[in-house]
Amino acid sequence: MGRDLGRHESFNESSLLQSAKPQLPMGMAQKATPGTSLEGIRPTYLYKVVLLGSTSVGKSSLAYRYVKNDFKESLPTVGCSFFTQTLNLEAGTVKFEIWDTAGQEKYHSVCHLYYRGAHAALLVYDITNKETLNRAKLWLRDLEKEFLPDEIVIALVGNKTDLAADREVATEEGEEFARTKGLLFMETSAKSNHHVNDIFMAIVSN
Amino acid sequence: MAAPGSSPRDGTPERPGEGVMSPARHPSGEDEEVAAELPAAMMSLGRHHRGEEEEDEEEEEAVTSPACHPSEEEEAAAAVALPAAVTSPGCRRGAEEDVTAAGWRCRRKHVFVLSEAGKPIYSRHGNEEALAATMGVMMALVSFIQSGGNAIRAICSEDRTLVFEQRGPLLLVSVSRTRQTAAQLRRELAFVHEQILSLLTRGGIARVFARRRGYDLRRLLAGAEAVLDRLLSGAAADGRLLLGAARCLPLPAPLRRAVSAALRRAAASAVPAPALAVLAAGGRLVTAARQRALAEGGRLCASDLHLLLNLLGSGAGAGEVWTPVCLPRFNPDGYFYAYAAALGEEEDGGGGDSAVTLILLSTEREGFYAAAGCRRRLEETLRAQGCLGELGAAVRGGAGYGPARAGAPELRHFLYKPLEGPEEMQQLPQFTSPELEEPYASEEEQHRLFDLYHYLHSRVHSPHRPLRLLYHVAEKETLLAWVTSKFELYGCFSPLVTKAGAIGVLTKLLRWLKKEEDWLFIRYPPPYCAAPARPEGAESEG
Numbered sequence A: 001m002g003r004d005l006g007r008h009e010s011f012n013e014s015s016l017l018q019s020a021k022p023q024l025p026m027g028m029a030q031k032a033t034p035g036t037s038l039e040g041i042r043p044t045y046l047y048k049v050v051l052l053g054s055t056s057v058g059k060s061s062l063a064y065r066y067v068k069n070d071f072k073e074s075l076p077t078v079g080c081s082f083f084t085q086t087l088n089l090e091a092g093t094v095k096f097e098i099w100d101t102a103g104q105e106k107y108h109s110v111c112h113l114y115y116r117g118a119h120a121a122l123l124v125y126d127i128t129n130k131e132t133l134n135r136a137k138l139w140l141r142d143l144e145k146e147f148l149p150d151e152i153v154i155a156l157v158g159n160k161t162d163l164a165a166d167r168e169v170a171t172e173e174g175e176e177f178a179r180t181k182g183l184l185f186m187e188t189s190a191k192s193n194h195h196v197n198d199i200f201m202a203i204v205s206n
Numbered sequence B: 001m002a003a004p005g006s007s008p009r010d011g012t013p014e015r016p017g018e019g020v021m022s023p024a025r026h027p028s029g030e031d032e033e034v035a036a037e038l039p040a041a042m043m044s045l046g047r048h049h050r051g052e053e054e055e056d057e058e059e060e061e062a063v064t065s066p067a068c069h070p071s072e073e074e075e076a077a078a079a080v081a082l083p084a085a086v087t088s089p090g091c092r093r094g095a096e097e098d099v100t101a102a103g104w105r106c107r108r109k110h111v112f113v114l115s116e117a118g119k120p121i122y123s124r125h126g127n128e129e130a131l132a133a134t135m136g137v138m139m140a141l142v143s144f145i146q147s148g149g150n151a152i153r154a155i156c157s158e159d160r161t162l163v164f165e166q167r168g169p170l171l172l173v174s175v176s177r178t179r180q181t182a183a184q185l186r187r188e189l190a191f192v193h194e195q196i197l198s199l200l201t202r203g204g205i206a207r208v209f210a211r212r213r214g215y216d217l218r219r220l221l222a223g224a225e226a227v228l229d230r231l232l233s234g235a236a237a238d239g240r241l242l243l244g245a246a247r248c249l250p251l252p253a254p255l256r257r258a259v260s261a262a263l264r265r266a267a268a269s270a271v272p273a274p275a276l277a278v279l280a281a282g283g284r285l286v287t288a289a290r291q292r293a294l295a296e297g298g299r300l301c302a303s304d305l306h307l308l309l310n311l312l313g314s315g316a317g318a319g320e321v322w323t324p325v326c327l328p329r330f331n332p333d334g335y336f337y338a339y340a341a342a343l344g345e346e347e348d349g350g351g352g353d354s355a356v357t358l359i360l361l362s363t364e365r366e367g368f369y370a371a372a373g374c375r376r377r378l379e380e381t382l383r384a385q386g387c388l389g390e391l392g393a394a395v396r397g398g399a400g401y402g403p404a405r406a407g408a409p410e411l412r413h414f415l416y417k418p419l420e421g422p423e424e425m426q427q428l429p430q431f432t433s434p435e436l437e438e439p440y441a442s443e444e445e446q447h448r449l450f451d452l453y454h455y456l457h458s459r460v461h462s463p464h465r466p467l468r469l470l471y472h473v474a475e476k477e478t479l480l481a482w483v484t485s486k487f488e489l490y491g492c493f494s495p496l497v498t499k500a501g502a503i504g505v506l507t508k509l510l511r512w513l514k515k516e517e518d519w520l521f522i523r524y525p526p527p528y529c530a531a532p533a534r535p536e537g538a539e540s541e542g
């Protein structure tokens, strides 16, 4: 798990979002299946994540990397895409439902439906394109209108760290913005598989 | 489908003297005959034409007065087709091309879409931003002519055909060096337009431009360039657009029957039931099932299906998709909600390009989970019957067939579209053709072959003088087009074949097609009824 994460975790706990942020099992959605395996009862929790951000920042690539552990140069998104991934933890099984959007205005109404009840949002920007961070800030405002602060975990994600030479947004800049807004923060690369699992772990364990 | 015993004589023209094109064999080759008619074909800055008949007139005119080459139009053509100085070639997407380079100008075909205000929306090659100046010129040209009470429809120069198609607030332009006629190019542009409608609807486009005339439509179409590119590159060497029919994946009849039944049952028992359920692999149709209402009321036309498959039929690996989609022929102003996912993902770990895609059309905006449930049930049924593995294997094993399969070595390639069959089959026009093999393995040769098919198609479907049989000797091959009330067939042969020989081969081919029709085509996909209050009731339907 990333160094950055630890820092922001501790920050979150001391922030305005103090309202007893529940730890893993309680924080999940309703128990879906109280399965009875050999080791006893290992509950399954449904955890819904939405990916938001400008076109081409790498939302689909992050989802694809996390779910398929692979990278494809071209993953065109039409409308919304839905991915599932199961994560086995000691405390139980987490079933991720990941909603990825094409990011165009025209799809908002359709995709919006599925934002309801999201447990976490990943606000993705591209570290080689400053404008995408500004867009992420706009997405954040939308989210703040829709969710109460303790209803949803929000992480700011700076993607494409493998393109360090083209970097336009300094790590500190994203970090600082996340800090002021009380967001988790992490830089990732879907291409080189940098911090992708970590960011998903971070949101559930927050 | 042609009766197996039907002799080729049945297919000879009704009006013998007129119908049969049996061009005298000029020593210099038949291409001469073609060349004389084609380039001059569309030299017309006609009046504002509306409707089919008038367009026909225009063609007639063009053919009968091939000598007119007014210099004004020549200039116009040059100005548009040869954008001499366009700045800022920098671009981001796949079509990264220096639009100032000679290579760009020599492209076989350019397709542009622009708004009434002259704003670039799409360009097939090169970046539309860099082409803004060119598009501006085109728009200026069009409005200049419109202001004179005329509409510009087509311009022909020696080696290029320009076609302009105004559709609502959009202007579509094709600049082609192919042998497609202006009418064929226009149909292609109509397809591009309909694909745009499939994403935004007619009303949706009208609304944004009504609010702001200078709206940049690319904001709504971001990401759709790939869809339009795919549509056009697919059209370049495939009969889908030309024949207005769906291409089927050949499958053993029992397998297709089992898969069809399972699909119908899964769809009919879903609540809400999808209006349409389609299985496709690599853009080819495996089977389809429709709600009775969609089957009987508005017909599901081949072009809508084609747009849907082009949009969603090859989206393997991108999770489960949920998106609004419009079927413009069915209703240009309404949205369906489409679900698309690869079938049996877990089976072969990833699916890849050989994946079978399920597409479900729902009228419910919130129908995602119902559709996902339908997919799961379908997978369970197919898995239980062992069909899922069999289907995957059939697709992976290259489900196409080579031209030699029909057992006639002279035959290099063909396109075959049955025009009769069970009613269901007519409602869903289909065609079949073998894989393109040597000498048509290269893209260049494939384009050349389809140029010839386009030419033959335009001749046999000529509004003035439709033909039933057309024998055409080209430079490197000989072709025979044959149209009856039962089928439409285009065969391509080695250049040495005689006319009688070619007819003999096609007769043999027809016998083979008849024998294999259950393998080649979806013959009986009866529609289903939406689930009534008691879902079990629907079972009896299948």
Ligand SMILES: Nc1nc2c(ncn2[C@@H]2O[C@H](COP(=O)(O)OP(=O)(O)O)[C@@H](O)[C@H]2O)c(=O)[nH]1
Binding pocket: A053, A054, A055, A056, A057, A058, A059, A060, A061, A062, A072, A073, A074, A075, A076, A077, A159, A160, A161, A162, A163, A188, A189, A190, A191, A192
């Ligand atoms: N170098 C690099 N490229 C990436 C990375 N993630 C995505 N991309 C590329 O960025 C483009 C857009 O990615 P995509 O996932 O489709 O973005 P989306 O529109 O946000 O879903 C594609 O060409 C990807 O291959 C990354 O981590 N590193």
Ligand SMILES: [Mg+2]
Binding pocket: A056, A059, A060, A061, A075, A076, A077, A100, A101, A102
């Ligand atoms: Mg995407």
